Amino acid sequence: MNWSDIADAMFGGLPVYGEILALVSNAVWAGAVLGLVGGLIGVFVIQRDMAFAVHGISELSFAGAAAALLIGVDVVTGSIVGSLIAAALIGWLGARARDRNSIIGVLMPFGLGLGILFLSLYQGRSANRFSLLTGQIVSVQSDQLWWLVGIGVVVLAGVLLIWRPLRFDSLDPQSAAARGVPTTWVSLGFMLLLGLVVAVAVHIIGALLVMALLVTPAAAAMRVSSGPVAVPALAAVFGFVSAVGGILLAIMGTLPVSPYITTISFAIYVVCRIVGGRRDARWAHSTRR
Numbered sequence: 001m002n003w004s005d006i007a008d009a010m011f012g013g014l015p016v017y018g019e020i021l022a023l024v025s026n027a028v029w030a031g032a033v034l035g036l037v038g039g040l041i042g043v044f045v046i047q048r049d050m051a052f053a054v055h056g057i058s059e060l061s062f063a064g065a066a067a068a069l070l071i072g073v074d075v076v077t078g079s080i081v082g083s084l085i086a087a088a089l090i091g092w093l094g095a096r097a098r099d100r101n102s103i104i105g106v107l108m109p110f111g112l113g114l115g116i117l118f119l120s121l122y123q124g125r126s127a128n129r130f131s132l133l134t135g136q137i138v139s140v141q142s143d144q145l146w147w148l149v150g151i152g153v154v155v156l157a158g159v160l161l162i163w164r165p166l167r168f169d170s171l172d173p174q175s176a177a178a179r180g181v182p183t184t185w186v187s188l189g190f191m192l193l194l195g196l197v198v199a200v201a202v203h204i205i206g207a208l209l210v211m212a213l214l215v216t217p218a219a220a221a222m223r224v225s226s227g228p229v230a231v232p233a234l235a236a237v238f239g240f241v242s243a244v245g246g247i248l249l250a251i252m253g254t255l256p257v258s259p260y261i262t263t264i265s266f267a268i269y270v271v272c273r274i275v276g277g278r279r280d281a282r283w284a285h286s287t288r289r
Contacts, residue, residue: 026145027204027257031243033152034200035213039239041159041197042218043232044190047170051215053090053191056104057198059111060086062207064199066118076144079199080151086111087195091188115207148203151196158193166190167228204243205258212262213239220269223276238268 045051064082065075086107093103159166169176169186177183194214201210217238221231246261 026142028244028247030145030148030200031204031247031261032240033149034197034204035217035239035241035243036236037152037155037239038197038201038213038243039217039221039235039237040232041155041194042214042216042239043221043235044159044166044170045194045214046218046222047167048190050100050194051211052101052104054194054198054211054214056090056108056111057083057086057195058202058207058210059108059115061111061195061199061202063111063114063118065202065207066115066122069124070118070122074144076147076199076203079202080196082111083195083199083202084192087191087198088188091191092184144203148200151200155193155196158189162186162189205261206256209258209262212258212265213243216265216269217242220265220272223269223272224279238265242268 045054061079061083064085065079067082068075068078089107090100090103093100165176165181165186166189168179169181169183173183176186197214198210201213205213218231218235220238221234225231225234242261242265245264247257249260249264250257
């Protein structure tokens, strides 16, 4: 094999890859927005100990999307309706962690059961059913892209608007309540914003693996930093790399997008955990001197 053969093997598929990338450019943009916004809001998910809530919301989002698929309306709309219903219930009724976990534990099997029922009644393409669970990179149409980008902008603006009371309530809820912060309304507002992000995530990565973009990037960022600006910034970058990188890799294969996204997200977390562990070990060693 000469150098020209090697070059053809390495770069001969680039024109085809470029053509495929052009076809799924909507998904790349949607994944970029989701990665950035999901990583950012994931910081507060971790701080408020609500990783379980993300999975609970995704189950009702899945049920809403499956219902929309069954009756023939836009899947994104159904996903948003299901997410907002779950987020409102969890935010309003689950002010305390114990109550919240109980509510989520009730909602999760109910939402999953409804989703399975709607999918079993659906007589269309089986790929449409599968995509609700594992995501589908080719399913983002131009009109849906604008929906997804608009939702991302709304969530980002909402998080920035309530940033200070939300951060105060996330780190020290008792002191926040004593200082007059409307913690119930802050919690409800955050849950609604989270519900919107979950609805977008379900459409891109599927209902089963939403936490790969809404929990893992933030958890990774917190392993290597503790700054109030550095952690959200790193989480947004990690989410962006996971989402966009996963989509770009999925284009070259036949697997759904979700395994690629989850693998990249997990790899980032492992690296950050190793780096953070070594940093903590060096700090502990220096303090003993």
